Amino acid sequence: MSNAFESLAKIQADLNALGAASALMDWDQQTYMPAGGAEARAVQSSILSRMRHEIATSDAMERAIREAEEAAESEEELALVRIHRRSFDKATKLTPQFVEEKSRLTSEGHEVWVKARRGNDFGLFRPVLEKLVEMAREEAEQYGIDDHVYTTLLDLYEEGATKADCDRMFDAIRGPLVDLVAEIRDCGRQPDNGFLFGDWPIEPQRAFTERIAGAVGFDFDRGRQDTAPHPFCTGWSVGDIRLTTRFERYLGSAIFGTLHEAGHGMYEQGSPKNWDRTPLAGGVSLGIHESQSRTWENLVGRSRGFWTRFLPDLQQAFPSLASVGLDDFVRAVNRVEPSLIRVEADELTYNLHIMIRYELECDLLTGALAVADLPEAWNEKYRSYLGIVPESDSNGCLQDVHWSMGALGYFPTYSMGNLLSVQFWTTMTQEIGDPEAGFAEGRFEPVFEWLREKIYSVGSLKTPRDLVLSVTGRPMGAEDYLAHMSAKYRGLYGLA
Amino acid sequence: MSNAFESLAKIQADLNALGAASALMDWDQQTYMPAGGAEARAVQSSILSRMRHEIATSDAMERAIREAEEAAESEEELALVRIHRRSFDKATKLTPQFVEEKSRLTSEGHEVWVKARRGNDFGLFRPVLEKLVEMAREEAEQYGIDDHVYTTLLDLYEEGATKADCDRMFDAIRGPLVDLVAEIRDCGRQPDNGFLFGDWPIEPQRAFTERIAGAVGFDFDRGRQDTAPHPFCTGWSVGDIRLTTRFERYLGSAIFGTLHEAGHGMYEQGSPKNWDRTPLAGGVSLGIHESQSRTWENLVGRSRGFWTRFLPDLQQAFPSLASVGLDDFVRAVNRVEPSLIRVEADELTYNLHIMIRYELECDLLTGALAVADLPEAWNEKYRSYLGIVPESDSNGCLQDVHWSMGALGYFPTYSMGNLLSVQFWTTMTQEIGDPEAGFAEGRFEPVFEWLREKIYSVGSLKTPRDLVLSVTGRPMGAEDYLAHMSAKYRGLYGLA
Numbered sequence: 001m002s003n004a005f006e007s008l009a010k011i012q013a014d015l016n017a018l019g020a021a022s023a024l025m026d027w028d029q030q031t032y033m034p035a036g037g038a039e040a041r042a043v044q045s046s047i048l049s050r051m052r053h054e055i056a057t058s059d060a061m062e063r064a065i066r067e068a069e070e071a072a073e074s075e076e077e078l079a080l081v082r083i084h085r086r087s088f089d090k091a092t093k094l095t096p097q098f099v100e101e102k103s104r105l106t107s108e109g110h111e112v113w114v115k116a117r118r119g120n121d122f123g124l125f126r127p128v129l130e131k132l133v134e135m136a137r138e139e140a141e142q143y144g145i146d147d148h149v150y151t152t153l154l155d156l157y158e159e160g161a162t163k164a165d166c167d168r169m170f171d172a173i174r175g176p177l178v179d180l181v182a183e184i185r186d187c188g189r190q191p192d193n194g195f196l197f198g199d200w201p202i203e204p205q206r207a208f209t210e211r212i213a214g215a216v217g218f219d220f221d222r223g224r225q226d227t228a229p230h231p232f233c234t235g236w237s238v239g240d241i242r243l244t245t246r247f248e249r250y251l252g253s254a255i256f257g258t259l260h261e262a263g264h265g266m267y268e269q270g271s272p273k274n275w276d277r278t279p280l281a282g283g284v285s286l287g288i289h290e291s292q293s294r295t296w297e298n299l300v301g302r303s304r305g306f307w308t309r310f311l312p313d314l315q316q317a318f319p320s321l322a323s324v325g326l327d328d329f330v331r332a333v334n335r336v337e338p339s340l341i342r343v344e345a346d347e348l349t350y351n352l353h354i355m356i357r358y359e360l361e362c363d364l365l366t367g368a369l370a371v372a373d374l375p376e377a378w379n380e381k382y383r384s385y386l387g388i389v390p391e392s393d394s395n396g397c398l399q400d401v402h403w404s405m406g407a408l409g410y411f412p413t414y415s416m417g418n419l420l421s422v423q424f425w426t427t428m429t430q431e432i433g434d435p436e437a438g439f440a441e442g443r444f445e446p447v448f449e450w451l452r453e454k455i456y457s458v459g460s461l462k463t464p465r466d467l468v469l470s471v472t473g474r475p476m477g478a479e480d481y482l483a484h485m486s487a488k489y490r491g492l493y494g495l496a
Numbered sequence: 497m498s499n500a501f502e503s504l505a506k507i508q509a510d511l512n513a514l515g516a517a518s519a520l521m522d523w524d525q526q527t528y529m530p531a532g533g534a535e536a537r538a539v540q541s542s543i544l545s546r547m548r549h550e551i552a553t554s555d556a557m558e559r560a561i562r563e564a565e566e567a568a569e570s571e572e573e574l575a576l577v578r579i580h581r582r583s584f585d586k587a588t589k590l591t592p593q594f595v596e597e598k599s600r601l602t603s604e605g606h607e608v609w610v611k612a613r614r615g616n617d618f619g620l621f622r623p624v625l626e627k628l629v630e631m632a633r634e635e636a637e638q639y640g641i642d643d644h645v646y647t648t649l650l651d652l653y654e655e656g657a658t659k660a661d662c663d664r665m666f667d668a669i670r671g672p673l674v675d676l677v678a679e680i681r682d683c684g685r686q687p688d689n690g691f692l693f694g695d696w697p698i699e700p701q702r703a704f705t706e707r708i709a710g711a712v713g714f715d716f717d718r719g720r721q722d723t724a725p726h727p728f729c730t731g732w733s734v735g736d737i738r739l740t741t742r743f744e745r746y747l748g749s750a751i752f753g754t755l756h757e758a759g760h761g762m763y764e765q766g767s768p769k770n771w772d773r774t775p776l777a778g779g780v781s782l783g784i785h786e787s788q789s790r791t792w793e794n795l796v797g798r799s800r801g802f803w804t805r806f807l808p809d810l811q812q813a814f815p816s817l818a819s820v821g822l823d824d825f826v827r828a829v830n831r832v833e834p835s836l837i838r839v840e841a842d843e844l845t846y847n848l849h850i851m852i853r854y855e856l857e858c859d860l861l862t863g864a865l866a867v868a869d870l871p872e873a874w875n876e877k878y879r880s881y882l883g884i885v886p887e888s889d890s891n892g893c894l895q896d897v898h899w900s901m902g903a904l905g906y907f908p909t910y911s912m913g914n915l916l917s918v919q920f921w922t923t924m925t926q927e928i929g930d931p932e933a934g935f936a937e938g939r940f941e942p943v944f945e946w947l948r949e950k951i952y953s954v955g956s957l958k959t960p961r962d963l964v965l966s967v968t969g970r971p972m973g974a975e976d977y978l979a980h981m982s983a984k985y986r987g988l989y990g991l992a
Contacts, residue, residue, distance in 0.1 A: 017543035020536070021517035024524060036718030037736030040516070040773055044732065047513035051547075222532030236540065240533030277536055 004071030008064040008084065009278075011055060016277045018052040020236035027234050027242055031226045046103075053099075056091045076280060079461045083279040086159070093143050102135055106406045113404030120394040122375050129403060130371045133364050136408040140365075149365050153409030157286045158416065160465045163362070165476070166412045169419060170355045172478035178385050180486065181349055184336045184493050185387065191331035195324055196251045204317040205247050209258035212310060213243065216296055217448040218262040219269055231257045233264035233293075238276045241268045251318070252333055259301040263293035266448070270456025285464040286410070290417020291424060292455065298347050299425050300447065304330050305439030334492055338386040340395045348485060349386060351418055356381040357400070357411040365408065419481040420468065424455070426480040427472045500567030504560040504580065505774075507551060512773045514548040516732035523730050523738055527722045549595075552587045572776060575957045579775040582655065590638050598631055602902045609900035616890040618871050625899060626867045629860050632904040636861075645861050649905030653782045654912065656961045659858070661972070662908045665915060666851045668974035674881050676982065677845055680832045680989050681883065687827035691820055692747045700813040701743050705754035708806060709739065712792055713944040714758040715765055727753045729760035729789075734772045737764045747814070748829055752793050759792035760785055762944070766952025781960040782906070786913020787920060788951065794843050795921050796943065800826050801935030830988055834882040836891045844981060845882060847914055852877040853896070853907040861904065915977040916964065920951070922976040923968045 025045050033041065055061065065088055069081045094102075109128045116125035140152040150163040206225075214220055223235070228244035235241035243261040245254050267289060271281035283289040300306055307330055315321045321329075336346045342353040360377060363369035369377055378397040383389045390396030402410050428450050429435070435446045454471045468476050489495070521541050529537065551557060561584055565577045590598075605624045612621035636648040646659040702721075710716055719731070724740035731737035739757040743750050763785060767777035779785040796802055803826055811817045817825075832842045838849040856873060859865035865873055874893040879885050886892030898906055924946050925931070931942045950967045964972050985991070 013539070014543055014547070017540040017547075020540045021514075021521065021544060024520055025517065028520060028524070032720060032722075034716065034718055034720050034736055036715070037733060040733030040735055043509070043773065044513040044516045047510055048517060051510070051513075219532070220530065222530055224528060224530050226528075237533060237536030239536055240530055277539065 004067045005077065005080070007060070008068045008080075011058075011061050011064055012084075012278060014055055015052055018048050018055070022048050022052070023234050023236050030228045030230070030232065031244060053091065056087065061088060075461065076275075080278065080280060083460060087279070090143070090156070094139065095142065098138065098142060102139070102406055105131055105135060106404070109404045109406070110401070113398070113401070117394050117398040120392045120398070122393040122398060125398060125404075126371055126374075129374070132403060132406050133371060133408070135406060137365060139406075150362055150409060153365075154412060155409075157410050158413050158464060159285055160463050161285075161287065161412075161416070165416075166358060169412070169415060169476070169478060170358060173351055173415075173419075173482060174355060174385075176482050176486070177348065177352055180489060181336065181338060181352065182387060183495060184348075184489060185338060187493055187495060189493055190337065191328065191335050193332035193335050195321060196332055197249050198251070198320065199249070200247065200251055200318060202247045205251070205254045208314060208317050209245055209254050211313070212255070212301075213258050213262040213265075215310075215442060216259070216262060216266070216300060216444045218243070218265050222269055223265055225258065225261075231261050233261040233268070235265070235268050235282075238269055238271050238273055238281055241265045256297050256301055256333075260293040260297040263296035264289055266296070266451070267292040267456050270452050271459040272457060275459055280459050280461055282459060284458075284460040284462065284467060286413035287416035287420060288455070288464050288467060290414055291420035292417075292451070294417050294421040295425060295447075295451070299421060300439065300444065302330070302334050302347065303436050303439060305436035307333075308440035309442050331492055334489075336489060336493075338388050340382070340388060340390050341399060347418075348489060351415045352385045354411050354415045356385060357402075358415075360397075361408050361411065416476060419478055420476055422481040422484045423468070423472050423476060424451075426484070428454075500563045501573065501576070503556070504564045504576075507554075507557050507560055508580075508774060511548055511551055514544050514551070516773075518544050518548070519730050519732050526724045526726070526728070527740060549587065552583065557584060571957065572771075576774065576776060579956060583775070586639070586652070589640070590635065594634065594638060598635070598902060601627055601631060602900070605900045605902065606897070609894070609897070613890050613894040616888045616894070618889040618894060621894060621900075622867055622870075625870070628899060628902050629867060629904070631902060633861060635902075646858055646905060649861075650908060651905075653906050654909050654960060655781055656959050657781075657783065657908075657912070661912075662854060665908070665911060665972070665974060666854060669847055669911075669915075669978060670851060670881075672978050672982070673844065673848055676985060677832065677834060677848065678883060679991055680844075680985060681834060683989055683991060685989055686833065687824065687831050689828035689831050691817060692828055693745050694747070694816065695745070696743065696747055696814060698743045701747070701750045704810060704813050705741055705750050707809065708751070708797075709754050709758040709761075711806075711938060712755070712758060712796060712940045713762050714739070715762075718765055719761055721754065721757075727757055729757040729764070731761070731764050731778075734765055734767045734769055734777055737761045752797055752829075755797040756789040756793040759789035762792070762947070763788040763952050766948050767955040768953060771955055776955050776957055778955060780954075780956040780958065780963060782909035783912035783916060784951070784960050784963060786910055787916035788913075788947065790913050790917040791921060791943075791947070795917060796935065796940065798826070798830050798843065799932050799935060801932035803829075804936035805938050827988055830985075832985060832989075834884050836878070836884060836886050837895060843914075844985060847911045848881045850907050850911045852881060854911075856893075857904050857907065912972060915974055916972055918977040918980045919964070919968050919972065920947075922980070924950075 022045060025041060025048070029038070029041055061084075065081060065084045068077070069085065072078045072081045105128070109132055112128045113125055116122060136153060137149060140149040143152050143156075145152050148163040150166070151161075154161050154163065154166070210220070210225055213225065222239045223241040223243065225243040225245060227246060229246065231244045231246055233241065233243050243258065243265050245258040245261065247254050264283070267283045268281075275281040283292070304326070307326060311321075311324075311326055311329055315324070324332075334347070336348045338349055338352075339345055342350070342357075345353050356378070359381065360369065360374065363377070364371065364374070374397050375393050378393075379389050382396070402408075428447070432446055432450055435443075438444070438446060455467065458467060462470060465475065468474075518541060521537060521544070525534070525537055557580075561577060561580045564573070565581065568574045568577045601624070605628055608624045609621055612618065632649060633645060636645040639648050639652075641648050644659040646662070647657075650657050650659065650662070706716070706721055709721065718735045719737040719739065721739040721741060723742060725742060727740045727742055729737065729739050739754065739761050741750050741754040741757065760779070763779045764777075771777040779788070800822070803822060807817075807820075807822055807825055811820070820828075830843070832844045834845055835841055838846070838853075841849050852874070855877065856865065856870065859873070860867065860870070870893050871889050874889075875885050878892070898904075924943070928942055928946055931939075934940070934942060951963065954963060958966060961971065964970075
């Protein structure tokens with residue numbers, strides 16, 4: 001890198017150190033922190049955020065970016081200044097008063113939401129949500145609306161994605177998915193998955209999940225796995241990426257939770273070492289990230305090949321499964337069933353949960369839907385798309401944490417991830433053939449290596465859109481996804 | 497607090513947040529961090545230290561302290577400015593070049609020491625140690641030598657303590673301890689402790705040590721215990737204090753290690769909540785801190801009363817101990833035996849290890865001893881005080897990490913802690929009677945409450961010297977300690 005990048009690198013190192021500290025504090029809070037630590041942690045954490053914000057929006061930072069912009073030549077340098085410019089603009093566009101007010105409202109909003117969900121009291125949350133929606137509109141205006149208020153908000157999580165992309169995506173999958181789910185529901189061939197529920201001991205679950213995460217490519221010399229109520233993946237260098245999982249009555253929670261987070265983790269671990277502690281390292285967007293977690297959770301982890309290799313190990317760890325056959329096991333972990341709770345949804349219905357939230361968010365933001373009418377609209381969409389209706393708002397429009405944190409525009413990235421995972425997979429099988437036969441013998445390197453070369457090692461060098469184009473030769477679409485889902489589930493359920 | 501304290505409080509909060517982040521990074525590094533995380537952690541951690549140093553030595557800090565000094569009225573305010581002034585002076589007296597050079601040398605020195613110890617090669621470490629001793633002298637000169645070079649260095653760890661204090665302390669205990677240890681060695685009544693060594697499973701050790709730590713008063717809602725190669729206690733608020741322990745072939749490692757760290761932890765947890773995140777909270781010095789860890793490790797944890805209560809529990813957890821009688825158990829955990837390694841030394845010989853290091857440090861610093869002659873001098877002192885001679889420098893003058901980190905002047909605080917633990921204990925028994933009978937019934941609150949009132953709740957409000965004076969009515973002395981040790985071990989060993 002040229003000398004013009006030196007002051008940028010120095011400021012960037014400071015931001016990275018503060019960010020690493022915040023991330024570690026957050027990891028600790030969700031894994032090991034005793035209850036008594038919350039109060040001081042909140043204060044200390046917010047002070048570090050303030051320090052980081054001050055540095056990220058400083059005159060020195062702006063000057064450093066400008067100088068680097070003038071000097072940038074290589075692809076890496078150009079990417080670096082693009083990322084810094086984007087972050088700087090995002091960080092400086094909101095007024096300090098707005099940032100403070102939003103922080104206050106989301107912190108209060110989260111508490112109210114917890115109470116409202118616990119007490120099934122939408123009325124309690126309603127005035128807060130009204131303010132949060134209003135604030136999201138105001139936020140979009142301060143960032144600047146070139147296209148649509150939704151596009152501006154979405155761009156915070158998925159650079160370059162637009163409302164039109166989302167509309168196209170959901171328009172393409174709405175009909176086929178709703179129909180396929182209904183067909184499965186009505187076919188009368190629901191597989192038994194009761195054997196996956198029980199009081200499973202924790203240690204064999206920990207050992208098994210770490211074994212499969214290691215087998216697919218997660219590097220435990222540069223990472224670890226712990227337990228958290230809501231699994232996540234985090235990290236502060238390519239050499240230290242942390243997964244969390246949870247141990248529940250449904251044995252699949254730990255297994256697929258671990259594979260999901262390991263997918264995020266391998267993406268993070270796969271950045272070039274010489275980009276460590278720079279914005280070039282790490283996943284580029286939420287949608288691309290989700291495509292990687294879904295790949296390992298669903299396309300690998302729910303495959304027949306995978307369980308040909310690992311069902312015997314699982315049966316050894318949990319002897320009550322000894323009599324379960326491979327076919328029955330694979331059908332059980334791929335059981336499709338309309339349900340009320342997004343985070344417990346199967347691979348197929350998951351996108352319908354997302355679509356409902358997306359449609360409601362759009363209507364809330366444009367004013368087409370009043371917050372007061374949200375529960376009814378929510379329930380109506382569940383009836384229409386999934387054929388079931390929540391018996392309470394707690395299991396309905398109060399179930400997700402996102403809105404209470406002011407995060408509108410976030411949900412579609414989950415569906416993008418689902419579509420992209422299959423789009424990448426399809427390209428991969430065209431290039432290296434179907435890797436599933438190898439899974440049965442424990443060979444996951446062909447998949448890992450392809451992803452490492454095409455996606456992991458690119459880090460944040462390319463924009464999400466450019467990455468998809470360069471890897472698959474076309475922008476994100478729904479064709480591969482729909483074809484894959486139709487073939488897979490028609491096969492599993494013996495549909496015509 | 498008055499308005500003049502507001503800017504001080506703001507800067508202090510920033511320093512606290514950065515300090516908390518550094519402490520968490522350090523805890524994580526010693527407990528959970530994967531090997532791959534070390535490189536980035538070192539960079540990120542040193543950046544946070546630099547930021548903290550910049551704030552701690554800023555003009556704004558100096559101004560805030562000066563204003564607060566002028567406005568200070570209450571005891572708390574006076575203590576606060578005293579502590580800040582002391583920290584500021586310490587932080588600003590060393591030249592930046594010196595700080596950088598010391599950081600470089602100790603980092604390099606540590607690596608060389610690790611190799612030298614592993615290879616039993618004092619010659620490798622010698623040139624580094626020569627530089628480190630020279631640098632310690634230079635450091636004392638930059639801080640300013642009013643009394644003696646040793647006093648200046650000691651004051652970094654134990655405010656207000658002097659070389660004369662150390663000389664008095666060691667002169668008082670040298671003869672009696674050397675004689676008592678020799679008498680025990682020669683008496684031919686060494687108890688068996690072989691039953692404490694074995695391949696103990698970890699989980700029952702974890703459960704048992706957490707039970708006893710909780711029983712004596714460590715609050716697990718405001719703290720936790722993890723595993724680390726070298727046990728320590730750390731924390732970042734009165735609501736989040738962390739212990740570590742280790743599980744070894746000697747069952748006492750975990751038990752007494754946990755009680756030791758829990759003693760540190762209860763001291764930290766016992767600061768008034770409204771002092772949280774200020775320099776008034778937490779233990780005041782290394783010596784006072786060690787007195788609290790030693791109280792729970794030795795005066796409580798090695799007592800007959802304690803094991804009357806807990807031996808049955810321990811036997812339940814480890815059935816191989818079922819046939820061990822109470823008297824034999826108590827004698828075993830109080831076995832005194834001259835040995836070569838400080839960290840494995842018993843309660844009685846421990847101070848002799850410290851005294852040896854103190855005498856050698858003084859001679860190294862004054863030039864009375866050349867570094868080249870250290871191994872010989874070390875061995876001669878072990879022969880003279882403990883009656884044994886290291887067969888290698890690895891088990892001799894290369895065993896401790898302290899000097900490789902440039903920490904000369906630190907060791908005496910261990911002995912101060914030992915003496916003070918008994919001096920506080922003696923005062924306590926005069927005020928509330930001997931609490932040991934209650935231990936047999938699991939009553940530790942009388943001790944906990946007395947310590948809480950007299951020591952924990954005082955935090956860093958008083959200087960170490962004032963605290964000792966106010967609690968015991970006299971400065972630190974050796975009489976109580978010697979009387980206690982003589983009575984205890986003459987009793988255990990049936991000496992006249």
